[in-house]
Amino acid sequence: MDNNGCLPCTRREGFPAGLRVLVVDDDPTWLKILEKMLKKCSYQVTTCCLATEALKKLRERKDAFDIVISDVNMPDMNGFKLLEHVGLEMDLPVIMMSVDGETSRVMKGVQHGACDYLLKPIRMKELRNIWQHVLRKRIHEGREFESLEGFDFEGIHHLMRNGQDQCCDDVSLFALEDCISSTRKRKDADNKHDEREFGDSSSTKKARVVWSVDLHQKFVQAVNQIGFDKVGPKKILDLMNVPWLTRENVASHLQKYRLYLSRLQKQRDQKKCSSSGIKNPDLNPKDPGSSSIKNSMNKQQNVVSIDGFRCPNNGLVQLHESDFTVSELNKTEQRRALATNNIIPDPNMTKVSQIVLNQTFSPLNSEGNIEVFDCTIPTQYTWNQVPKRKLQDDPKSQSIASMVSSPSAASSIASSAVDNIIPVQSKSLMVNDQSSVTSNPGLKTQEFDASLIPDLEFYQQNLLWGGEAAFSPLEEDLNFFLLQSECYNDMNFGMHSIDMSDYYYDPGLTADVPNHLLYDSADYSVVDQSLFIA
Amino acid sequence: MDVLQLQRKLREHQAAMLREGFLDDQFSQLQKLQDESSPDFVIEVVKMFFDDSEKLLNNMTRALGQVPVDFKQVDAHVHQYKGSSASVGAARVKNVCATFRNFCETQNLEGCVRCLQQLQNEYSLLKNNLQYLFRLQEQIQAAGGSIPTIE
Numbered sequence: 031m032d033n034n035g036c037l038p039c040t041r042r043e044g045f046p047a048g049l050r051v052l053v054v055d056d057d058p059t060w061l062k063i064l065e066k067m068l069k070k071c072s073y074q075v076t077t078c079c080l081a082t083e084a085l086k087k088l089r090e091r092k093d094a095f096d097i098v099i100s101d102v103n104m105p106d107m108n109g110f111k112l113l114e115h116v117g118l119e120m121d122l123p124v125i126m127m128s129v130d131g132e133t134s135r136v137m138k139g140v141q142h143g144a145c146d147y148l149l150k151p152i153r154m155k156e157l158r159n160i161w162q163h164v165l166r167k168r169i170h171e172g173r174e175f176e177s178l179e180g181f182d183f184e185g186i187h188h189l190m191r192n193g194q195d196q197c198c199d200d201v202s203l204f205a206l207e208d209c210i211s212s213t214r215k216r217k218d219a220d221n222k223h224d225e226r227e228f229g230d231s232s233s234t235k236k237a238r239v240v241w242s243v244d245l246h247q248k249f250v251q252a253v254n255q256i257g258f259d260k261v262g263p264k265k266i267l268d269l270m271n272v273p274w275l276t277r278e279n280v281a282s283h284l285q286k287y288r289l290y291l292s293r294l295q296k297q298r299d300q301k302k303c304s305s306s307g308i309k310n311p312d313l314n315p316k317d318p319g320s321s322s323i324k325n326s327m328n329k330q331q332n333v334v335s336i337d338g339f340r341c342p343n344n345g346l347v348q349l350h351e352s353d354f355t356v357s358e359l360n361k362t363e364q365r366r367a368l369a370t371n372n373i374i375p376d377p378n379m380t381k382v383s384q385i386v387l388n389q390t391f392s393p394l395n396s397e398g399n400i401e402v403f404d405c406t407i408p409t410q411y412t413w414n415q416v417p418k419r420k421l422q423d424d425p426k427s428q429s430i431a432s433m434v435s436s437p438s439a440a441s442s443i444a445s446s447a448v449d450n451i452i453p454v455q456s457k458s459l460m461v462n463d464q465s466s467v468t469s470n471p472g473l474k475t476q477e478f479d480a481s482l483i484p485d486l487e488f489y490q491q492n493l494l495w496g497g498e499a500a501f502s503p504l505e506e507d508l509n510f511f512l513l514q515s516e517c518y519n520d521m522n523f524g525m526h527s528i529d530m531s532d533y534y535y536d537p538g539l540t541a542d543v544p545n546h547l548l549y550d551s552a553d554y555s556v557v558d559q560s561l562f563i564a
Numbered sequence: 565m566d567v568l569q570l571q572r573k574l575r576e577h578q579a580a581m582l583r584e585g586f587l588d589d590q591f592s593q594l595q596k597l598q599d600e601s602s603p604d605f606v607i608e609v610v611k612m613f614f615d616d617s618e619k620l621l622n623n624m625t626r627a628l629g630q631v632p633v634d635f636k637q638v639d640a641h642v643h644q645y646k647g648s649s650a651s652v653g654a655a656r657v658k659n660v661c662a663t664f665r666n667f668c669e670t671q672n673l674e675g676c677v678r679c680l681q682q683l684q685n686e687y688s689l690l691k692n693n694l695q696y697l698f699r700l701q702e703q704i705q706a707a708g709g710s711i712p713t714i715e
Binding site for chain 1: 580584590596608613616643644651653
């Protein structure tokens with residue numbers, strides 16, 4: 031099922047047919063084979079032999095692919111690095127492949143966020159099942175989002191805001207975000223999501239790292255000290271000097287940090303395009319990648335195309351179709367606001383958020399059919415994140431935007447709420463109305479700002495995520511038989527479709543072939559000549 | 565030779581190649597991938613492998629000829645070749661690559677040179693055998709018969 035331009039319309043019944051796969055491998059032979067195999071699975075395949083080209087493709091059309099399969103060893107970019115970028119910018123599931131199946135490599139893949147690691151040669155049945163990674167990601171993040179309402183991110187934020195100067199805004203905001211995402215990311219599929227409390231770092235199987243404000247501040251200090259472009263998890267870890275923290279913790283936190291920064295950058299850029307007067311605190315200009323949340327949701331009643339199975343007609347997974355009505359979401363938001371109230375009494379803060387919440391929902395009320403994620407985003411965006419397209423013609427939102435008096439508070443709420451939405455990104459949400467699909471429908475921030483590209487490349491050049499491949503000595507015997515058999519003279523290279531006679535080794539062959547022709551030593555003289563003898 | 569005989573020969577030759585380790589299951593996977601939309605799939609893939617082999621073997625030769633030898637560079641080529649050989653199921657070639665990589669890691673020049681020689685040999689053998697196989701296929705098809713796949 032190879033629909034070139036349009037998305038497959040029979041997704042609902044044909045799933046996983048039409049899965050849009052991007053394959054990256056520098057070996058053209060493998061690329062050809064994988065393409066063939068994936069097409070046999072009825073997937074829609076795009077191939078790339080360069081990682082940089084793959085990234086370009088991904089950035090050009092954020093929602094063009096559902097999953098990425100990449101080789102580990104590539105000339106222009108390490109596969110792990112590509113993995114990181116894709117995870118950071120597009121949050122697509124990435125499968126790594128290699129002929130090298132050594133444990134340390136596989137572990138590295140997992141640590142960098144690969145959702146699977148396949149060993150070459152790859153079998154068809156392995157490829158048939160890759161859709162599970164796409165689905166899992168959607169479901170997983172969908173579930174976690176629902177459980178976030180008990181989370182006191184606004185309270186924490188308030189704590190941090192007090193007594194901190196401007197430059198620590200990043201710290202506070204990011205810590206919030208990371209608290210959310212660490213709650214999110216450390217769940218496995220079978221967990222009960224409901225009662226996880228923020229701050230619970232009890233000894234579960236996966237020891238959870240709680241990135242408190244202090245810890246995050248240490249982190250940021252370390253990052254700034256090293257220099258944002260030279261930063262690496264090991265260096266940060268060393269500088270932070272927190273004994274129980276692992277490199278892996280730092281690495282994942284760093285990833286989120288970058289994501290967060292680039293999102294802020296995006297927000298600022300979008301703000302420039304709007305007439306809103308809200309300022310953002312100054313941030314580190316070197317923002318990797320791009321991740322601003324697309325705010326089509328503000329006005330978008332029906333379109334929720336998250337990157338991932340985006341089908342205008344019907345989404346892949348009908349996760350939250352019309353479950354959440356506006357009023358229900360209203361409740362959710364207000365409950366959260368109330369929770370905030372209880373924990374950290376801060377009338378000012380709450381008021382602002384309340385105002386925003388209340389305001390936000392009124393325009394929504396007039397629109398039908400709002401999906402879950404649809405609803406939540408406007409909460410954050412109406413007064414901070416101003417999408418180029420929509421808010422410019424929405425006086426209501428703009429007035430809301432100007433309503434918020436304190437820029438930093440607003441932006442921090444925005445960011446925290448925005449961050450709240452992060453788990454929601456790349457969900458497979460249903461697009462109810464095809465006609466209202468915008469050109470940038472993703473909730474997730476796929477729009478890559480061209481001005482950020484130089485930063486990204488510079489960044490990746492300076493980033494040392496891993497060392498050389500570790501080679502393990504393989505104890506394989508070499509069974510090498512050089513049987514002296516008859517001269518192998520009979521192949522006539524009359525195959526026009528394949529110009530095999532061009533190769534350096536070209537025995538003359540006649541018509542009839544003896545059976546024991548597997549081995550011959552006739553033409554090794556040719557071979558010897560080309561050998562380097564030390 | 566009639567079609568039946570040719571087909572028998574082909575089957576036997578394929579079986580022999582499998583038995584001797586020139587080819588492994590990956591090759592039969594490739595044959596399974598061949599269909600009406602890509603009737604020359606296997607041959608095309610094998611040709612790409614031949615191209616790759618030439619290039620990589622030359623690279624290795626050059627790299628081992630430098631003074632001093634950059635073993636990481638050599639290893640990179642060998643690793644690439646290992647992946648390439650895995651794509652067509654060239655088991656013996658792949659095995660030599662594995663040994664070769666060990667020598668690269670220990671920076672054993674003599675071992676590397678020996679392995680390169682072995683690689684050249686294995687590649688020649690494989691190429692001969694595959695070309696014979698394809699020749700048989702061609703003859704069968706010309707005579708109107710169908711190609712038996714590896715079981």
